[in-house]
Amino acid sequence: MDRRTDLKSTLRIEDVPTVRTIVAQKLREAIMSGTLKPGQRLVERELCEMTGVSRPSIREALRLLEADGMVNTVPHRGPAVSTISLEEARQLYAARAVLEGFAGRECARLRDPAVARRMGGALTRLKAAFAFAKPDMMAALEAKTDFYAALIGGCQNVFVERMLRPLHDRITLLRITSMSQPKRMNKSLREVTAIWRAIRSGNEDLAERRCVDHVEAAAVAALDMIERSAAKGKG
Amino acid sequence: MDRRTDLKSTLRIEDVPTVRTIVAQKLREAIMSGTLKPGQRLVERELCEMTGVSRPSIREALRLLEADGMVNTVPHRGPAVSTISLEEARQLYAARAVLEGFAGRECARLRDPAVARRMGGALTRLKAAFAFAKPDMMAALEAKTDFYAALIGGCQNVFVERMLRPLHDRITLLRITSMSQPKRMNKSLREVTAIWRAIRSGNEDLAERRCVDHVEAAAVAALDMIERSAAKGKG
DNA sequence: GCTTGACAGATTGACAGACAATCTCAAAAG
DNA sequence: CTTTTGAGATTGTCTGTCAATCTGTCAAGC
Numbered sequence: 001m002d003r004r005t006d007l008k009s010t011l012r013i014e015d016v017p018t019v020r021t022i023v024a025q026k027l028r029e030a031i032m033s034g035t036l037k038p039g040q041r042l043v044e045r046e047l048c049e050m051t052g053v054s055r056p057s058i059r060e061a062l063r064l065l066e067a068d069g070m071v072n073t074v075p076h077r078g079p080a081v082s083t084i085s086l087e088e089a090r091q092l093y094a095a096r097a098v099l100e101g102f103a104g105r106e107c108a109r110l111r112d113p114a115v116a117r118r119m120g121g122a123l124t125r126l127k128a129a130f131a132f133a134k135p136d137m138m139a140a141l142e143a144k145t146d147f148y149a150a151l152i153g154g155c156q157n158v159f160v161e162r163m164l165r166p167l168h169d170r171i172t173l174l175r176i177t178s179m180s181q182p183k184r185m186n187k188s189l190r191e192v193t194a195i196w197r198a199i200r201s202g203n204e205d206l207a208e209r210r211c212v213d214h215v216e217a218a219a220v221a222a223l224d225m226i227e228r229s230a231a232k233g234k235g
Numbered sequence: 236m237d238r239r240t241d242l243k244s245t246l247r248i249e250d251v252p253t254v255r256t257i258v259a260q261k262l263r264e265a266i267m268s269g270t271l272k273p274g275q276r277l278v279e280r281e282l283c284e285m286t287g288v289s290r291p292s293i294r295e296a297l298r299l300l301e302a303d304g305m306v307n308t309v310p311h312r313g314p315a316v317s318t319i320s321l322e323e324a325r326q327l328y329a330a331r332a333v334l335e336g337f338a339g340r341e342c343a344r345l346r347d348p349a350v351a352r353r354m355g356g357a358l359t360r361l362k363a364a365f366a367f368a369k370p371d372m373m374a375a376l377e378a379k380t381d382f383y384a385a386l387i388g389g390c391q392n393v394f395v396e397r398m399l400r401p402l403h404d405r406i407t408l409l410r411i412t413s414m415s416q417p418k419r420m421n422k423s424l425r426e427v428t429a430i431w432r433a434i435r436s437g438n439e440d441l442a443e444r445r446c447v448d449h450v451e452a453a454a455v456a457a458l459d460m461i462e463r464s465a466a467k468g469k470g
Numbered sequence: 471g472c473t474t475g476a477c478a479g480a481t482t483g484a485c486a487g488a489c490a491a492t493c494t495c496a497a498a499a500g
Numbered sequence: 501c502t503t504t505t506g507a508g509a510t511t512g513t514c515t516g517t518c519a520a521t522c523t524g525t526c527a528a529g530c
Contacts, residue, residue, distance in 0.1 A: 016310040019484065020298070043510070054485045056291050059512095060298050063255070067302030069397065075251040076492045078511060088393060095394035098337045102329075158323060159330035162304065163398045253512070279482070289514050294483095311521045313482060474529075481522075492511075499504070 023061035034176040093219035104211035106155035115154035122147035258296035269411040328454035339446035341390035350389035357382035
């Protein structure tokens with residue numbers, strides 16, 4: 001017997017995955033991991049072969065990504081992985097700073113112990129990833145993702161949550177373009193710890209400030225790298 | 236000869252409307268105007284008959300609205316016009332306040348005369364709509380929409396722009412649930428004028444403050460009305 | 471009378487196939 | 501070398517089909 005049927009009837013699973021959502025998520029991951037590169041055209045039939053699903057399903061999944069800004073569809077030319085200019089990258093970080101600043105403020109105001117605990121756990125794991133001579137970048141990325149999840153979820157605002165997710169996705173995509181920066185990790189760790197402390201202390205203004213500072217520092221590093229790689233490409 | 240072909244080859248028209256985008260826009264308008272009510276289920280075949288397009292196109296349009304949060308699709312039960320709880324409405328206004336505060340700040344910082352001019356024009360028309368004994372609500376709504384468009388576009392941030400549009404759409408949808416409040420119009424006019432003045436003067440902090448104040452005042456009015464209508468429904 | 475269960479109708483999820491409109495790119499013509 | 505033309509590729513859209521799932525009704529049982 002199919003176990004899923006059983007679960008659905010008893011536990012009332014909310015999020016029954018449909019083919020289109022699975023495909024959409026797979027495409028998202030492929031884009032963020034760099035398998036599908038920015039600017040690359042997404043030919044529908046190729047995606048059908050890759051995923052083994054029909055064109056209608058592929059197209060519906062593409063509409064979801066389109067609305068997220070992950071792919072750009074121009075009529076009669078088809079969808080392509082979104083590219084981002086230096087100026088747009090600036091705007092992206094500015095938008096993220098605003099929203100994450102708000103999230104930090106709200107976390108501090110609400111003072112949910114569970115949120116602070118989750119952040120603390122993520123920080124511990126993040127530090128642990130750097131305890132060895134050879135940092136475990138995979139574990140570090142996971143820990144950081146979890147920290148952000150706590151921050152974003154902790155603000156108790158579904159709209160801010162929904163808006164920040166695509167922004168983070170596109171920043172991940174942005175990092176693919178340039179390279180990952182292991183050097184900034186230490187500084188980043190200090191910034192994130194400061195966020196946690198501010199939130200735990202319930203200082204709203206400080207929490208917002210720390211979040212904005214962190215995003216702006218990340219922006220400087222990322223934009224600098226993009227600028228450099230662009231100049232390198234030219235020269 | 237087809238004139239459109241000519242235009243496209245020469246002017247490179249960006250936004251060639253496709254059936255799915257037309258349908259999506261039509262549905263958006265139908266939802267915002269109250270033709271399709273919150274909670275109402277959207278049966279695909281009915282939408283086909285209404286719009287005269289096929290099911291796949293309808294479905295693609297629905298994915299776009301789904302990503303905007305305009306409709307809510309639960310697997311195997313189909314899409315329905317999004318409903319919003321009182322708590323969610325609070326969160327919606329909070330998110331709008333953050334983003335519009337940023338937009339105001341940026342408009343003040345950038346000091347684009349064209350933006351100030353456009354806002355001024357919208358304000359003039361907004362005032363004119365109230366110059367008669369019987370206010371022209373239609374004209375007022377249009378003027379206000381134009382004012383917001385100037386504010387949102389003036390911040391020069393495509394991400395903030397893209398995020399604010401769905402929020403405004405859902406607030407419009409929210410107003411349908413409760414009734415429109417002509418009484419608040421005068422107060423609202425004063426608030427909006429204050430935003431304009433702050434932006435024109437280039438005072439970033441003040442512009443942000445005025446935008447946040449305005450949204451929060453609108454939130455109080457809207458939430459109060461929702462609460463009252465909800466209580467009325469119960470009693 | 472109320473709950474439970476089963477059945478039929480309705481609806482969505484997903485697929486295959488088809489065709490016109492449009493884009494792209496390379497070869498041919500000037 | 502530039503422009504034009506044309507073939508191939510790709511998207512936009514439609515029709516039709518079938519299985520899986522939901523919903524509401526109606527009868528059976530407590």
